[in-house]
Amino acid sequence: MGLWDIDKIEYVGRKGGAKEGLGFRYYDADKVVAGKKMKDWLRFAVAYWHTFDQRLVDPFGDGTAERPYDKYTNPMDLALAKVDYAFEFYTKLGVEYFCFHDRDIAPEGDTLRETNANLDKVVDKIEENMKSTGVKLLWNTQNLFTNPRFVSGAATSPFADIFAYSGAQVKKSLEIAKRLGAENYVFWGGREGYENLWNTEMHREQAHMAKLFHLAADYAKEIGFEGQFLIEPKPKEPTSHQYDFDAAAALAFLKTFDLEDVFKLNLEGNHANLAGHSYQHEVRFARENGILGSLDANQGDKLIGWDMDEFPSDLYDCVAVMWEVLANGSIGPHGGLNFDAKPRRTSFAADDLFRAHIVGMDSYAAGLLVAAKMHEDHYIEDLQADRYSSYESGIGKSIEDGSATLASLEEYSLDKTQAELRAATKSDHLEQVKATINNYIVDALAEA
């Protein structure tokens, strides 16, 4: 059966007995929904770090993962072998994109020169596999947080040698992005934040971070890399405060440091919750501000205060996110849904990697089906149009078209009674809106 003891995952449908967990219930790659194939709406990607490197450690326990390549002990042998496992995994799962950090795919040497040499060997093999399988690179990025040298940040490190090293590392990763045709290039802030404000020059650190982004953009231009640059917001963890706290903080940063034309956002559900937001909020904010770039598909538990990176299964979130994606016409110009997710530490078997991705893919496919039905019915569009209709004419129109002044508003309002003003408001029957979402979930999926 190949390297993984598992058959290619097929669509079996809702009534096809998907309970055994190794067939798709909703994800039917070529099925056309709302004018596009499912796979083109969703553009799923597998995350190298979680799927192939993650040992399922946690702060109180060693790794539990059982993987078919555990037999390799030499680091370079392992790195090269994993490439084969990875591409067979993509193919059997039916996912067309993948994502990685530089350090996910090859071991570090004692110097960057040696590290880059290791990288090159693995990238060679990845390139071959991309050609032979047709699997594409959604994005790559650089790991500027694991090595102890990044103890106080990378671009925001108080130690200039570490900034310098980070820049050198980004240079190499951009070259790889160019070579492999990455559609995007991501910066997750790792340790770009602070542990304590007393010893931190916050604005200076942010300016340094912006400096690295400008240098990266310049170099991309120089080498002709045209992928979309993305920032990935996260509010805290590992540091007490991360500079890319949420979508709004990232937008303020991009505007402050003249980076708005170059960067969009890669959003994540678990990070949204840690910042006190719903995932729906973050996606909406980015979409409406024109900075929706790509998505990390995962979920947390809102009662838990750390990043869990669970595979997504909450249908409410999947519907809300896919509704925004449909409203946007796509995830983003080059965006996809990357599973920045790991199986629970108790789901340590090798086949859990397949099972968990299937759950995530089916959940988002279900979200797509439900959201498409909602858009088809114009349910939300009509609800909103009705709610804001008073801005389409009269005083409302004068407000939006700029002809109103405080004086004209005063004249309009001065003698209106309390009762008249109350009558200008309407109940929004919010409970019923929530029930209608429930109904769409059941009805749309019952038809699947």
Place this chain on the structure above:
Amino acid sequence: MGLWDIDKIEYVGRKGGAKEGLGFRYYDADKVVAGKKMKDWLRFAVAYWHTFDQRLVDPFGDGTAERPYDKYTNPMDLALAKVDYAFEFYTKLGVEYFCFHDRDIAPEGDTLRETNANLDKVVDKIEENMKSTGVKLLWNTQNLFTNPRFVSGAATSPFADIFAYSGAQVKKSLEIAKRLGAENYVFWGGREGYENLWNTEMHREQAHMAKLFHLAADYAKEIGFEGQFLIEPKPKEPTSHQYDFDAAAALAFLKTFDLEDVFKLNLEGNHANLAGHSYQHEVRFARENGILGSLDANQGDKLIGWDMDEFPSDLYDCVAVMWEVLANGSIGPHGGLNFDAKPRRTSFAADDLFRAHIVGMDSYAAGLLVAAKMHEDHYIEDLQADRYSSYESGIGKSIEDGSATLASLEEYSLDKTQAELRAATKSDHLEQVKATINNYIVDALAEA
């Protein structure tokens, strides 16, 4: 003894027996600290709504407050009487500023015309009292959230008549600001946010909010009001999401809607915590981005998820905030410390209003004394200068001065070993920094 059965509050000092709670232990208004009088650093203000209107209700209980003016039953009589109580309160407490919403000071009529007539009568009396006592208006604002007409927001209401009414209300309040010489004019977002995203056009609502701000700025210009406009961030409550979530979200908003030249921020400790930030963070962020306008002096309990508006007593917060203020040269161009705080519901006696303000004033005065000593010693400045010193020359300088490129950084880094890079980082001895803050608190206040 006047309307309040209490003597003027005097400075008695640390050894002066302030335990009875009716003298200042640290706040000595005319004492010069770091080159300015304490009162000029701190510019304390009393909040009309909490101090004179607040009945100490909570979602599960009726008001417990006992106030000397409870005998007034006619609303206008009460409103006018309160003015006398208020100004005697300011004078006896030794506070030179106050703040109010339009609806704090006079009852609503059935129409805005009637409401404004009520307002005018009370403003006449306030103006007289300001002249006779010398007490000044730190800022005023408008209440666009209590009346049921604001059920779905004011400037962000989906109902245009409510936007119109809000504009008319702002117009009147700006006229009062002009008349009374307000140093600032505040917008707290009240219900400018959403309960649920499904029925909300978020960006359109934010554009409406920005529209009101522009109209207000235009009208201020028209009438020659030159006070500083301020936004007050809060993340949630009463709505599930408030658009002015935190300082970063407010900055993004100001930049997006071309309001950055007109507005600064009025920050609050309890709101900072509800957004997942320390108060220190919010003040630092605003200071470094040039949008620190004024401060609300209060605190919450980080284990509690709603706005408590406690009087500030946490010395760690007071020191951190005053350190930023000293670094800034002032709270802001026109800023002050407004006690947006209410006594606990169990502190319902009339004299608790004095006691609680004294606690707040003494806590911030203590914060000033401690922070001044820290600045005098250059403790934090030296700590930071040392930590970032690698950016003052060599590769660090080339990064900051713009001469570095990714290629120059690569060349610099390519052959550095892991050990060399580790050696470029230094321990920050963070535990000791925290202990040193403790030491400053004890040592600076021991001398008070």
Place this chain on the structure above:
Amino acid sequence: MGLWDIDKIEYVGRKGGAKEGLGFRYYDADKVVAGKKMKDWLRFAVAYWHTFDQRLVDPFGDGTAERPYDKYTNPMDLALAKVDYAFEFYTKLGVEYFCFHDRDIAPEGDTLRETNANLDKVVDKIEENMKSTGVKLLWNTQNLFTNPRFVSGAATSPFADIFAYSGAQVKKSLEIAKRLGAENYVFWGGREGYENLWNTEMHREQAHMAKLFHLAADYAKEIGFEGQFLIEPKPKEPTSHQYDFDAAAALAFLKTFDLEDVFKLNLEGNHANLAGHSYQHEVRFARENGILGSLDANQGDKLIGWDMDEFPSDLYDCVAVMWEVLANGSIGPHGGLNFDAKPRRTSFAADDLFRAHIVGMDSYAAGLLVAAKMHEDHYIEDLQADRYSSYESGIGKSIEDGSATLASLEEYSLDKTQAELRAATKSDHLEQVKATINNYIVDALAEA
């Protein structure tokens, strides 16, 4: 159409067009599910306070509610009129139970004697209506938190007169419970907790609370009231810490103060979340410890730190709770599902009261249908049986039957290798379990 401008709510089914919000999609009262009628599994109750008294105020706004009895201005007239509205509401909605606090139904007089006289008049009318409609009292309780006299608690007040008054109030409420045949009698801790520990004798206050419970139990015996006593846990709000923090804290309290034979728990979803628990956890804990008494059906938003009392619509919670109820054979000996929920402040129309209850009833009915299917398939039962099967024989059995000792366990384990021990564990495929719950929701409701 009667007092409420609405027809009796009927079951129309999933395909019956329930989107208009005034018919049941899943709740079919007499339909037999898992051996009992839906109405007998669910025993829905309407909460007097939220449904008939709640004005939809919040800490920043006045009430928005529009109610058909707003025309009544005299408090006793209003109280008596509401009884008619209430019973017509129950009947049209098809709910067979209701719940109330003493102060919900009749206005307070200046003394308890006067208050009780008011109460008696309303109770007379309620009794008549109960007889004529067949609607029953799930539980009543006493309001020991709204009046300012309860500022520092009731049974836990530091002021003995307030304890005394509370006892007197409970006496009267128990008499009403007896007279109206209440199936349960509830104590929600209102202000039984502390604002600050420094001035609180915590254990003494808890002993006072226990004392009141014992006095209540004694008096119930004296008057022959045989309803089930219930405690309702809540972790905080209005106080910083409530003594009945969660189910575990309540169990510790009952055991400490010798009340375990007399009391069970009335659990609530929103309270569970505020304590850091899922609703599923609290219900499971109570069920397994034999103290599951009754349920409050509502929900919060886990990103929000205060009690929202939303009508339940989250299907995941409804399924989880109903799974436990089915496992328990019933909610509890006398339990029901009381809608301790209010429409959002923006759902202020009178018919939102119907719409919101319908959403809640349909959501729990859906939960019942899904959970019943899961039990029918033994899905969870089998999953658990398989997972714990090693305790059914061998060393596992010796552990459970008490024959094992540390010495026998050591002997068994001493020479097992790391690999052998790893092999004794199994992946739990947790992602797939979550997907299977999703599948049950869709499949069971598709059939509805």
Place this chain on the structure above:
Amino acid sequence: MGLWDIDKIEYVGRKGGAKEGLGFRYYDADKVVAGKKMKDWLRFAVAYWHTFDQRLVDPFGDGTAERPYDKYTNPMDLALAKVDYAFEFYTKLGVEYFCFHDRDIAPEGDTLRETNANLDKVVDKIEENMKSTGVKLLWNTQNLFTNPRFVSGAATSPFADIFAYSGAQVKKSLEIAKRLGAENYVFWGGREGYENLWNTEMHREQAHMAKLFHLAADYAKEIGFEGQFLIEPKPKEPTSHQYDFDAAAALAFLKTFDLEDVFKLNLEGNHANLAGHSYQHEVRFARENGILGSLDANQGDKLIGWDMDEFPSDLYDCVAVMWEVLANGSIGPHGGLNFDAKPRRTSFAADDLFRAHIVGMDSYAAGLLVAAKMHEDHYIEDLQADRYSSYESGIGKSIEDGSATLASLEEYSLDKTQAELRAATKSDHLEQVKATINNYIVDALAEA
């Protein structure tokens, strides 16, 4: 200078220039405070795992720690060498107690037999060092969470072989406790909880946990070990729910499973906060319920949702905890203050281990000094006595002595007016209480 390049830490006093961080400002071991030597009130202990084993990893980064014994590469050589480093550390720091898990001190073999042989060798060396230095064992415990075999718990594992192995491991650890004269024996729940309730038999798992505790108690009796057994509550992390959620949950557990006579609690500040409590609350609850056993001295950041294990420096917490300890007469019968704390990842230097412990010791010593002054003045005692005075006579006394009935309370209350009842309550001037704590901190430490 010995193994650690540092001199013995001495008391230098507040004015002695402790800012360099290597002298005590407040901790003067033999100074008598409130009738006992400081060291006897505080009984500080060093935690082997954090201080000697912890590499300062976090979920996103490798260890940064620099330790003088990093040169040892053979695991047993390292383990034996660390003993020397540890005892010199205790001696130089002036700490008389230490704590460890079995796996902290010696490497695991492939079987428990081999592991125990490794342990014995290290314990031999520890025993020698204890004799030669006089340093004592506050408690030891067993690590039942790091090895992958504990993936689903230890005593609560669904896999009986893992329970068996856990029992065998506990047996050995108890023998070590006996041999080394441990004053306590601790169970921290590690993974005793659940990741998800659907596949968990919660009560059965708790019964298994209780079973292990009973077996341990039986074996302790058998071998004559008389140390105090302790449970350490923690609400979540690594699992989603830990059974020993907080002190109240632990008490309910002990009572349910008949373990109350055998176990007390080991409480921790960071864990308290994660459960939504102040540390003061948890200590008070345990003290008043007679289950205060010992304390873990650390702190978290209430805005952070994971366990930080910071060294304690917050004076408010230290004062509150030491106030309870003084009220209790001691931490507990055999209790101490164990630094379950690690330096921040950025404080990676070897001497940070000394610096951080000094901060922690000084902070608790300061807490002791302040709390002692508060007790000396009877400040809190008088405040509480006054507040509850109405229970000392009259109706209050009848409530406490059991003579009151609901009927007697009704008779007492029936004709009291609203005004009379309000007059029975008093303001608690809570703001002033907080300011007074501030004053005690400054005044008591100014004298130090």
